Each structure stands twice: as structure tokens, then as C-alpha cells.
Amino acid sequence: MDFKSKIILISGPTASGKSTFSVKLAKKINGEIINADSMQVYKELKILSARPNPKDYQKIKHHLYGFHSVKKNFSTGDWLKISIKKINEIKKRKRIPIFVGGTGLYFKALTDGLVNIPNIPIRFRNKVRAIHNDLGQENFYKKLIKLDPNSKEKINPTDAQRSIRAYEVKQFTKKSLHDWFQNTKSYFEKDDFLKIYIDYPREELVRRIVKRSKKMIKFGAIQEVKKFIKLKVRKDKSVNKAIGINEIKEYLERKDMTDVIEKISIKTRQYAKRQSTWARGNMMSWLKLHPQDLNKFLKKIK
CATH class of the missing domain: 3.40.50.300 (P-loop containing nucleotide triphosphate hydrolases)
Structure with a gap:
């Protein structure tokens, strides 16, 4: 090649x-x-x-x-x-x-x-996520299809991330996410x-995730989060979603090392599953x- x-x-x-x-x-x-x-x-x-x-x-x-x-x-x-x-x-x-x-x-x-979708305010996006949390993915997807029928052919019913994005774009801009994408090059x-x-x-990936979670703690993830907390980053910044930040914050309050490794591993597995879902669709x-x-x-x- x-x-x-x-x-x-x-x-x-x-x-x-x-x-x-x-x-x-x-x-x-x-x-x-x-x-x-x-x-x-x-x-x-x-x-x-x-x-x-x-x-x-x-x-x-x-x-x-x-x-x-x-x-x-x-x-x-x-x-x-x-x-x-x-x-x-x-x-x-x-x-x-x-x-x-x-x-x-x-x-x-x-x-x-x-x-080139207009910026959607974080408060509006958080409201959409709250609706998703209340309804669950299955019912939220039905609500999305009523709002934006184009999504039925484009988005997998189990893909929460894309469902939320399609809903917030249609609701805020009054134009389907899929129509926005047609104009891109x-x-x-x-x-x-x-x-x-x-x-x-899947099973091998889970083992690798647990191993890496333990390694992160061993090589200074807790100290890294302590420094991050001191920076006082605004809550609406996407970096706050980084896996390990909230889990280690909880650990610093309770001091349960087994618990923090398990929670980071679970969050990482959930993220890996979302990545796989994205890959199947895109x-x-x-x-x-x-x-x-x-x-x-x-x-x-x-």
C-alpha cells in the first residue's frame, strides 16, 4: 500500500x-x-x-x-x-x-x-440532558422522532449522545441536525x-481498562486532580467531564481507594461503550x- x-x-x-x-x-x-x-x-x-x-x-x-x-x-x-x-x-x-x-x-x-451550527447555550443543553435523564433513552428517542422525523433514519435508537445532540439542535435552531450536515464539505x-x-x-478491553485505572492512581492521578481543583475551572467547561475528576474528588472526601479505582473503571467502560456505538454508526x-x-x-x- x-x-x-x-x-x-x-x-x-x-x-x-x-x-x-x-x-x-x-x-x-x-x-x-x-x-x-x-x-x-x-x-x-x-x-x-x-x-x-x-x-x-x-x-x-x-x-x-x-x-x-x-x-x-x-x-x-x-x-x-x-x-x-x-x-x-x-x-x-x-x-x-x-x-x-x-x-x-x-x-x-x-x-x-x-x-456551522450556531453555539447553543450551556443552560439550554443542560435542560435537554435533564429531559433525557428523566425519560430514559427509549422514551427520549420517541420524543426526538416526533420533533425531528429525519432522525429515525440517521440515529440508532440506543445512541444517547447523538439523540441528545439532534434534539437540542432541532429545538434551538428549528432546523434538523441532518439538514445542517448536508451543507458541509x-x-x-x-x-x-x-x-x-x-x-x-469486550472482555479483554475491560481488563485493560481496570489495569490502566490502577496505573493512573499509582502514577499520580490523585495529585493531578488536587492541582486541578485549585485552578477553580468553571463548571460549564467540558474538561470537567474528564473521567476520574469527580471520582477522585469523592475519594478525597471519603478516602476509599478501592472504591475510586472501581468507579473510574466503570465510567471508562461506559465511555468505551459509547465510543463503540459511535463507531458502528459513523x-x-x-x-x-x-x-x-x-x-x-x-x-x-x-
């Missing part, structure tokens, strides 16, 4: 080994790695965001990791603008850009273009991308690689 003209995209659920695989691939094809994870952009969340090993930075050039303050807004649009610039810089160096991460919206913005052509999704068996055309396929894929590269 000719990688020289490609932009490589590597996604998969959290803890699936994306970073390790991307470094091995970068060595093989003379690549540079660009972060596609919304939490790994923050400089204050090194451990909780599972930022790649510093040793890997010495081997392969990495971009967009730990460069932004948790106190400042950082949107998908901001990420896309910087990423396009990085792609051009890397290609000028005759190297291959490799995007790695688990944030589906980042990849969608890169491959499909970014929809990518900066790139479809053939510019090689898209790889690492698909881990990454159907991606090349699916199971763990046993990764080394075989690398060996085929000359």
Missing part, C-alpha cells in the same frame, strides 16, 4: 492500544502523530487523559498533546483549524500525518467537514484518508483491525 499520499486515521475505544500501534506504524512509514482526543489537548491532564509515554515523543514527533489550558475554551472547530495546518507542515517535510484518538467528532470534522477528498479502527473484544467504512491483526498489518508494510 502506498502511504505517501495518505492521511492515516487511527481510532478505537479507550485503552485499545491506539498510541502504541501508532508509534510502531509511524516508525515504519516515516510518520508524525497528531492527537485526536479532546482531553489529551489539556496540559493539566497528563495522567487522567492517558497521554502517550514521553519516551515515544523522543522517537516520533507528536503534535497537539498537552498544549492548551483547561481554563480556556477549545472547540472541534479550533482543533480542525490547527490540524489542517499541521497536516500541511508535515507533508512539506515529506512525512506522513497520523491522527490518533478516540474523539469521534474530531474525525468526522476532518473527513466530512465541520457543520471537507477540506480533503475521501481518497486522501486511510482509516483504521482498532476493535477490541465508522462503518473504516478498516477494522482486531488485536491479533495489528502486528500482521505492520509486517505487510515494506
